[in-house]
Amino acid sequence: MNRSESWQVFRVLKRSRRQKKMLLYRKSFHTLYDPVVFLYAGVMAVILFFISLDWLKDFTPFFQTLEKRALMYLPFLPLAVWVRACMAAFKDSSLPFTSSELHLSLLPHSRRDILFYLYREKAGKTLLLAAVLLSSAGCLTPLSSAFILLFLIVYGVSLLFEVWIQWRLYSTPWYIKLVLAAAGGMVITAGYTAGSFLGLVIGTLVWAAAASSACFYYYEPSWGRIAERNDAKVWNLWLVNQVTNVAVKPPRRFTAAVQRRRSSWFYPKRLYDRIWLSHGKESYNYLISSLTAGVLIIVVVPLQVDWMIFLTVPLAAFIFVEVSTSIFHNFFKQPTVFRFIPVEDEQLALTYVKWMNPLLVIYGCAVMVIQGMLGFSLVSSCIQALAIACWTGYDLKGSVLEEMKKVNEESFYPASWNRLAGYVFTAAVMVYPPSVLLLIVFFLTRGGFRLNIRRKRTL
Amino acid sequence: MVLRVENCSVEIGGNPILQHVNLQAWPGEILALVGHNGAGKSTLMKTMIGMRGKLSGLIKIQQESMDDHLKNYKRLFSYIPEEPLLFSELTTRQHFDLYRRSYSIDEDIFAARVDRYMDAFEITDKKDDYPEALSKGMRQKVQTICALLPDVPVLFIDEPFMGLDVYAGQYLEEELIRRKEQGMTIILTTHQLDKVKALADTYVMLKNGSVSSSGPVESFERLERREHK
Structure with a gap:
């Protein structure tokens, strides 16, 4: 075996890898490489080249320096x-x-x-x-x-x-x-x-x-x-596995960092994180469409009638909480392993809330943007965005914990009136920012963020 | 003598795994490496194929020492690992072709062998499949065929019958005997003692990284009977 034969084998391997990667990417993106697209891209590149050539003449002194x-x-x-x-x-x-x-x-x-x-x-x-x-x-x-x-x-x-x-x-x-x-x-x-x-x-x-x-x-x-x-890097394993469900290599090879941390993934909390991330990906479309709807409600309606912001923001928050709770509920409709093994219910639910909370930032931003457009002051915008985010997070936590009780077929008092009061106070904050004090008092009297759902006493 | 291992010692992370191991194998001989889990069988095999570095000792196939020219040394054997080591980017057929190029196998011989083995191991319909589309048993079959393709003096096999179905296992057994009769030396490790008795001519028993006994397989049977008593 001389050196050139090794080179030939190496080239065969590389060529096969390139072909398989193309195959996987095509599968991933459900596209075929269309030569017409390349032709147009080439023509555009030539046009852009001449445009930029002309444009760059203005920068001659800069390039000399x-x-x-x-x-x-x-x-x-x-x-x-x-x-x-x-x-x-x-x-x-x-x-x-x-x-x-x-x-x-x-x-x-x-x-x-x-x-x-x-x-x-x-x-x-x-x-x-x-x-x-x-x-x-x-x-x-x-x-x-x-x-x-x-x-x-x-x-x-x-x-x-x-x-x-x-x-x-x-x-x-x-x-x-x-x-x-x-x-x-x-x-x-x-x-x-x-x-x-x-x-x-x-x-x-x-x-x-x-x-x-x-x-x-x-x-x-x-x-x-x-x-x-290098397997993970060369094959873009994460991307390919996500889209095609084809395991090119065993999943533990995604990154060495994951492997190093592998032992810690056995802790239940880590396990719950992975479960909710995976469930979140499955419910991606549902989640995105409801978030988009919420943002549109917050932004578009008040642009037409500005006082509607007092209604649209609590309404969007309510939609978000309901959608999130229903996504949580959907998880238990599937035949999952959690039906058969004991889990820490509250921890499982709270992990879900932890993953949903960052999405509230989107609503917060939408509120800030629309208030900016409507000419609200920065301080009141901040107070209102914070209040809406806090209330939504609080309500989401309560709703999810209630849903967990429902799944476990435990009896409890639904906090419907509390929720209604919370949304009324949130609307009040939107009308008059100092009303945030009402919301704070409400939080404190209801046990703050450490919400405990009262169980029904049974005889 | 085809294979010679002299005073071979291996350490992993400072712990001695093999200590002064000696063994020899002759043409047309099947030598079984036996021992309990952790005795050092797989480590010895990996050391002999150059997958694991040794601390000291000499390993030679024919006149080629592993230390002198590893590439020439590697041309003198093929290897069936316990876990198939397949290439993610190659289909079944491309695997065989890669082995043909690597071992410079004659085109006609190659084509005849591939057809025969694919038929015998019942993987003809899997020729265009990538490894991830194959079951573990199928992957093991592909790996086995790859190792059987070249004409090399020594064949190393780590747990050859693991993952193979009864028919494939039987065919492999027959093929090993056929190759042995053609003069190939086969070194195998297995926990299946009935296979050792049926296939092997000689055995080397490892215990805690050292050779505890060796000899013709008949003496292994006597040893086994004595231990039972």
């Missing part, structure tokens, strides 16, 4: 690129070494060769992209060809090392990356402050020597971890 300044800072570029690589090495391995490459290296193909192919591909692609972007900049702007070429050479050389540094540093302890990034930052700052070119060059060389030593001495790749992270 930019070139001079960029030339001044060009010596900083290599170190800046490498420091960026140190920071990126915390999260990304730079070379997309996936589990397939790992499996390939178990066959008669050297892992070193595979890494070299990946390096060549990554550096080549990035360099090509940089060349295209810079050439376009050269064509479109009055930047000189010499400057573009010089920039490309300096960036290209830096890039060749950057990919290597990032790959190696990814498998070194975190403090090595941190120290190198900090040291690089210090060299750049010192070079900038002192304004010494020679000092900067020496500092860059010393830094490069230190980084290379660290890359050699502390490099301990955990191939499994690298492959898992």
Whole structure:
């Protein structure tokens, strides 16, 4: 098996991956790539190119200054690129070494060769992209060809090392990356402050020597971890799995971070979070349409008749609470595992409320916007938005807990009159902001946010 | 001698997993690695195929040492892992093609073997399926066929009958015997002692990372009877 045969196998693998990804994306977006769209896009790009060419002529002096300044800072570029690589090495391995490459290296193909192919591909692609972007900049702007070429050479050389540094540093302890990034930052700052070119060059060389030593001495790749992270990245697993329900890889490989936190997901609260997130995604359309309806009620009606805001805001809040409660109720209509295992009811319900509460921000914003348009003062707008958000959150919590009782077939006193009073007070706040005191008193007398639903006494 | 392992020691996280393991296998021999869970069978196998680094020792297939030229060494064996290691981006048929390219298998031999194995393992209708569309047993069959395609002197198999249905298991058993008769050396680990007795010529028993006994499979049966008493 010579090197070229390994290269052929590597190419076959890459081609197959590209084809499958296309297949998955098509499946994901339910679209076919239409050549007509590409044709129109191409024509538009050409038109835009000529328009921008004409438009950019106005910026000639700016680009001339930019070139001079960029030339001044060009010596900083290599170190800046490498420091960026140190920071990126915390999260990304730079070379997309996936589990397939790992499996390939178990066959008669050297892992070193595979890494070299990946390096060549990554550096080549990035360099090509940089060349295209810079050439376009050269064509479109009055930047000189010499400057573009010089920039490309300096960036290209830096890039060749950057990919290597990032790959190696990814498998070194975190403090090595941190120290190198900090040291690089210090060299750049010192070079900038002192304004010494020679000092900067020496500092860059010393830094490069230190980084290379660290890359050699502390490099301990955990191939499994690298492959898992890259699987998630290369395949866009989250997106593909969400849309197609096709498990390209086991779900635990979404990200290594998730895997690290895996043990904590066994706590019931974490489990409830996941359940409600998943249920929320299922009810997405329902939720979005009701939110949109609420926002439209808040914004559109008062634009026609301004005093209607006193009615539309409590009405929108009521709709939100009812829809959220019905989504919560729908969950128990499905045949879920919760019918058979004991769960902490209140915790389950409160977790749902926790996930619904952030949506109130949308209503808050809508209220603020319409009040701004109607000329309300900022202070009263803030008080009213806060009051409506607080009341809606409070009512949602009460309604959801009531619904939980219904599901468990427990008897309780429905808080209908309390709810009505709450909405009346909210409307009052909309009419006259100091009425917020009424709402506060109401909260305090009803037990504040720690709502307890009174159980019916049974004999 | 085809396979030679001398004084092989392996550590994982500072803990010794294998200690001074020695074994030898000859052409046309089926050698079974046996032992309790955690005895080090799979670790030894992974070390022999270069999946896990060793602390010390020598591992050679024919005259090729693992330490000298790993790529040449890897051309001398194929491997069926306990859990199938398939490529997400390849269909069943593409897997076989990748193995053909990797082991430089002759086109005609390859085509005949693929047809025969796909028919025997009943996966002809799955040739264009990706791994995620296959059941665990089907994936195991694909992996098994991949490993059976090349003409290599040594075949390593980790729990070969796990996940295979009765017919596929039976066919694999027959195929292993056929390959053995053609001179292939087969190293297998299994917990199924009846398979060891039916297939293996020799055995190596591992206990706490060391070889506790070895020899012809008949002596293994005697050892087993003695332990029962």
